[in-house]
Amino acid sequence: MTIIIKMNVINGEDILNMRYKMDLRMVCSDLETTEVIYSILLPEIKTFSSQRAKIDFSVERSQRSIKFIIEAADITALRSTTNSILKLIVLIQDLNKTIQL
Numbered sequence: 333m334t335i336i337i338k339m340n341v342i343n344g345e346d347i348l349n350m351r352y353k354m355d356l357r358m359v360c361s362d363l364e365t366t367e368v369i370y371s372i373l374l375p376e377i378k379t380f381s382s383q384r385a386k387i388d389f390s391v392e393r394s395q396r397s398i399k400f401i402i403e404a405a406d407i408t409a410l411r412s413t414t415n416s417i418l419k420l421i422v423l424i425q426d427l428n429k430t431i432q433l
Contacts, residue, residue: 360398
């Protein structure tokens with residue numbers, strides 16, 4: 333499993349506009365793994381709640397990847413939200429290693 337991170341900063345006109353945007357992509361070895369991981373992450377991402385950040389994510393079947401789009405009002409919210417996603421990904425990786433042993 334490979335994680336590719338691309339960050340774009342978006343300028344907002346006022347504090348209510350989201351100012352930071354990060355595209356985070358997790359590439360899996362095959363489509364089945366991609367869809368299983370997506371289904372594991374779906375409940376966690378759906379229940380994510382923050383006034384300063386939001387997460388959209390989807391499966392890109394042709395690239396065997398899951399794409400996360402994180403938008404945040406400030407850099408602290410962006411970091412915190414990104415860390416939450418990465419912790420979930422690390423947990424899935426650790427579980428996968430344990431199951432394969």
